Amino acid sequence: MKTIVLNQPGELHLTSRDVDEVLSDNEALVRIHRIGICGTDYHAYRGKQPFFSYPRVLGHELGAEVVALGKSVDTKQLDIGNKVAVEPYLNCGHCQACQNGKSNCCENLKVMGVHTDGGMCEYVKIPANKLHHSAQLGYEQLALVETLGIGAHAVQRAQVSANDIVLVIGAGPIGLSVIQFAKIQNAQVAVMDFSTQRLEFAKQAMHTDYSITATTEFNTNDLRKALGGKLPTVVFDATGNSQSMMKAFSYLAFGGKLVYVGLFQGDVTFFDPDFHRKEVTLFASRNSLPSDFKNIIQQMESGQINTQAWLTHQAAFEELPSVFETWLNPESHVIKAMVVV
Template structure:
């Protein structure tokens, strides 16, 4: 079975390995057709991904085909030949978080491509409740669902209303997915990024209200000017950059919310008197829920979410070790890259 493994930072290898296709009673066997590349993969390649060890098979944004069912899988819900998106967060179902319905932050969670091997391979076995079928969408769309789900879950955490002034910091794929679902709440949306091309892309794709090109000395007063005298009531930081994440505290309106969608390996610090004076709310947003996947697929099928512009770079599976470095170059202007495997 063809597999790409990341042996250590900056060292991909295409290998062939044995695969046991025997299924447990509640598993399905998937043939992988499309693999989205995300920030987690880039961080792992650079050696900067939390919760990670080497060697590891990456890949958790997957468009796949069901090729076999375990004996207890409900064949009225899933069938051989179904095209599916994969929910790559394998939760234990027994811990306190799972008991409270917080499967996305299970105490014993195993995320494909992070804690366990992922989908950069020809076939994977996975619990049947972790696949979400569509009779309409193709493999590329299905591989994008997980990226969208990260943003959908963060927006759900924030509890947006049409009265909110939202600022999304970081206009990469995760930031764009946040914008996608914040737009559904009809909030005013500002986007901040160092990259002018990404700001332009976000404005063209979503008609965002304000574009802010970040710079080191950009201040709260500058932000007030750009937002006509006010500050954001809700800020989503999707950068995974410690300087950005800590500076975001100063951008929040009094009574505002700051949601960390990106993460980094390190400590976050803030000035407590200012945090209390403003009565800020700080939230983390991790992974997504099965309900997010179902909602996104339904909206994509209805045409409410258009992902065509997202996919900017593609490659054949076997070529990944050769092209991955080029996608890290800012000059390549990657929004979303994807692998095809036949």
């Protein structure tokens, strides 16, 4: 089968591998039809992805078709020919987190395309319970479910409601996924980014209430003016930038919540008296849960989520090694690139 391998930073290579068709009782073999490209893939390509080793087959945003099933898989729940979104979080099922229903932060978690080979190939084996079926959605929509799950989980962590003023820092795909679900909760949503193009996209596609162009001098007083005299009750930082993440503490209203959706390799520091004076609640948000996948598919099927605007760039599988680097250029204005297998 055709496979693309990231041999080392900056080197994607198209090769061929055998298909392993031997399935355990609870496994499925799927044919990959669409692969979404995300920040993790770009970081890995640049050599800046934590917990990563080379060579690696990337790809964890997948729209796929079931082609074979292990003998113990319930065909009433999943059958050959089904179109599926792939939940790429391979949890152990035995650790304390898994036992407490927090499989997204399993102590032994392996994410496809990061800790183990992913779906940048024609066929892949995966536990059948990691496949989420839809009779209505196409492969491109199903490949977007994992990205949307990051935002859905973060918004659920913060228990966003219609009473909240939400600030999302960073209008890349993860920030946009947060905006999507904050708007579903009927919150007022402000978005901050250095890119006016991304701010305009968020306004047009996601109907954000406030657009704030980030500058190095921007401060709390500027934010209060932009929001009509108030500060956000919930701040989501989706930048993965250390300075932005630490500055986000200052943007919160008293009694507010700060959610780190992005991450960086380093330490976070804050001024403890202000942290206590405001009674800040600080959350990390990692991956998403099986229930998030199911809910997102239902919301997409019902029309609550329109994914069409997300898909700005596309390439055939064989073209990816030559076009991938062009998507790293900010002037390409990529929101979400999709690979057709």
